[in-house]
Amino acid sequence: MHPTDAHHSDVRPADVRSTDVRPADVRPADVRPADVRSTDAHDTRADPTDVRPTAAHHTDAPPPDAHRSNSAPLRSTGPSLISGALFRQAMASVATPVSVVTTTEGNTPYGTTVSAFASLSMDPPMALIALDRSSSLLKVLRRTHRFGLNVLSAGQDSLAGAFARKGADKFAGINWQQEAGLPRLAGVSVWLACTVDHFLPGGDHLIAAGRVNHAHVNAEAAPLTYHRNQFGTHITQ
Numbered sequence: 735m736h737p738t739d740a741h742h743s744d745v746r747p748a749d750v751r752s753t754d755v756r757p758a759d760v761r762p763a764d765v766r767p768a769d770v771r772s773t774d775a776h777d778t779r780a781d782p783t784d785v786r787p788t789a790a791h792h793t794d795a796p797p798p799d800a801h802r803s804n805s806a807p808l809r810s811t812g813p814s815l816i817s818g819a820l821f822r823q824a825m826a827s828v829a830t831p832v833s834v835v836t837t838t839e840g841n842t843p844y845g846t847t848v849s850a851f852a853s854l855s856m857d858p859p860m861a862l863i864a865l866d867r868s869s870s871l872l873k874v875l876r877r878t879h880r881f882g883l884n885v886l887s888a889g890q891d892s893l894a895g896a897f898a899r900k901g902a903d904k905f906a907g908i909n910w911q912q913e914a915g916l917p918r919l920a921g922v923s924v925w926l927a928c929t930v931d932h933f934l935p936g937g938d939h940l941i942a943a944g945r946v947n948h949a950h951v952n953a954e955a956a957p958l959t960y961h962r963n964q965f966g967t968h969i970t971q
Contacts, residue, residue, distance in 0.1 A: 829961040829968075834897045835863055836882040836917040839874050843917040844907050847898040849960055850939070851883060859946040861926055863902040864939040872940060875930065880918035881944060885924035887955040888967035893919060894958065914948045923955035 810887075836845040850864035861883060865872040875881055886893055897904050914927040928944030956967045961966040 762788050774910070779900075811843050825851075826962050829959045830848055832886045832891075832958045832965070834884040834886065834893060834919060834922075834958050835865070835871065836884060836919075837871065837875050837878050837880060838912070838916055839878050843910070844871050844874050845884075845897045845904055847915060849893045854943055860931065860943055861928055862941055862943045864936055865942050867938055867940055872942075875942060876933070879930040880916060881928050881930065881942065882918055883918045883926040883928060884917075884922040885926075886919075886958040887921055887923040887952065888958050890921060890958050891965040894960075894965070913950075919951075921952075921955070923952050925950045 811859060830849040831851075832847065833851055834845050834848055835848050835851075835859040838844070846865070846869060848863055848865065852862055863881065863883065865875070893908070896908065905917070910917050911920070912918070913925070916927050918925050921926045925948075926946050927948035928946050929944050930945050933940055933942055956969075959966050959968055
C-alpha cells in the first residue's frame, strides 16, 4: 500500500466508531524501538566476513556490532568474566587433539599449530578452525581461502613444536607433500582439504568455517593429544 492509500480506503468516517478504540487498548509497551528494522537487515551484498550475530529477542534486527568481524575483538558488556588465568587453567584441563593448519600461496607453504578446531556440519561436510587475529597464516588464508588440516599422530609432538614457533621456513627438514593443492604432512592420523566458506569473529581469534573437499584417514594411527601442558595420546579400553 502506498502512503497516500491510507486516505483513500474503503473505510468511511461514519464507519469508525470512537467507542471501538479505547485509550486502555493502546499499549505503549507494544511498540519498542528494537522493532524498527534498519534497512541494513535486508542488505544482501556477498561479504564472507559480514556475519551478523543473532539478537536475543529480535532476530530481524542486527546488533550495532554486526559488521565488526574485521575490527578489534568485541568486548563484553554483560556480567563480569572470569580471569584469563582461570580460563587458561580450565581449558588446559580439557584433552584436545593437536593439528597443523597449512595453506599455500604461489609456491610457498605456510603452517601453524592449532588445538582449536572441530567438525561443524555433516551436510555439507564442514570443519572449523580458530586462528589468532595476529597470525601470519591467517593473513595468507584470507587471500587463499583454502586450508589443510593435519591432525597429528601420537609421537609427532616435535611437529607440533616446529609449527608453533615463529619463523618463515617452518617446513625446512619436514616430510610433506602437496595434495589437492595444499601441504599434507607425512604420518598424520587425519588430513582434510578445505575451502573457506566464511569467517566469523571470535574475540581475539577469527574462526574459519571450511567445506571439506578431500579427506584421508590413517586408521592405524593413534592421535596426539594435549592435556595440562603435556603431550600424550588416547588409549582405548
